[in-house]
Amino acid sequence: MVSLIVSKTNSLFSCGDVPLPSREKAHQQKTDKVFVLDASAVYNGIHTFNVEGLKFVPECVLGEVRGMFLGEAFVEEALLYDELKISMPEEKFLAKVKGAAKETGDVQELSDCDIAVLSLALQLLHQVKKVVIITDDYDIQNLAKHLGIPYRGVHWKGISHKRIYKWVCSGCGFESKVKLKNCPECGTEMTRTFQRQKIRRNG
Ligand SMILES: [Zn+2]
Incomplete structure (x- = not known):
């Protein structure tokens, strides 16, 4: 299924020598849907057990949630259970997303990290097919719609x-x-x- 080369930055959110409780890891579960999270999803307290499946973030998201209790707790737990992959999108997907953002007029409202979230999702859409972006950021949701990437709000609402x-x-x-x-x-x-x-x- 997931064939991305990823690097886990365990050193950023070190969990120490904690033994793993006997919970199934995401990649052993039946679902093959993966999720891409932006900072709003992470610091609003998405819990790993509410979103079953591998979760991806571009590395910039970790920087945006540093110092936020819920965000750091999420990252720590997801890394502990091997459910979080930290990856940067390929240049061609970044270029596609930037082009689409110019067309819709979203480009001025989106940060580089927002673009990275969308690009990573677009890349995964090509690689593993079933991808959902989780974000409360309206501009990310709007561009996701244009790009044909499924998305959900943190509390499972999307734009209509x-x-x-x-x-x-x-x-x-x-x-x-x-x-x-x-x-x-x-x-x-x-x-x-x-x-x-x-x-x-x-x-
Ligand atoms: Zn005028």
Whole structure:
């Protein structure tokens, strides 16, 4: 199933010499669905036993949850049970996601780590097929929808509409798909708006 080369950074969240309780490890379970988590999923307290299956994060997520109690507890437990894989996406998937983010207008709202989360999920979608992103970040959810990657909110809610953003000038009506502070035609400040389109709930 999962054929990614991953490196576990056990040294970051050392668990010491704790004996493993007799719980089945994720890769021994029947499910072959895998999950990609962003920082919001990790620090909002997703528990390993609520999400059955291997969980992937890009390395930047570990940095974002450091110092947060629930986040560190999750990482520690998931590593202990061998349920967490830390991996960075390949360049071609990063490029695909960045291209899609420009199309939808999400690109200005997404951090490099958000892009990494989406790219890792897109890569896994090609490699293992059954992938779900867990995130409460609306912009990640929106772009996941555009990319055809299933996603869920931390509390198992997703968005019911997708948004295509644009920036509009209130002075002359000029529209742009990329973020502009001021209108190139008349200089008025641009406002972000979006078209709303109902979608079937995902996952
Ligand atoms: Zn204008």
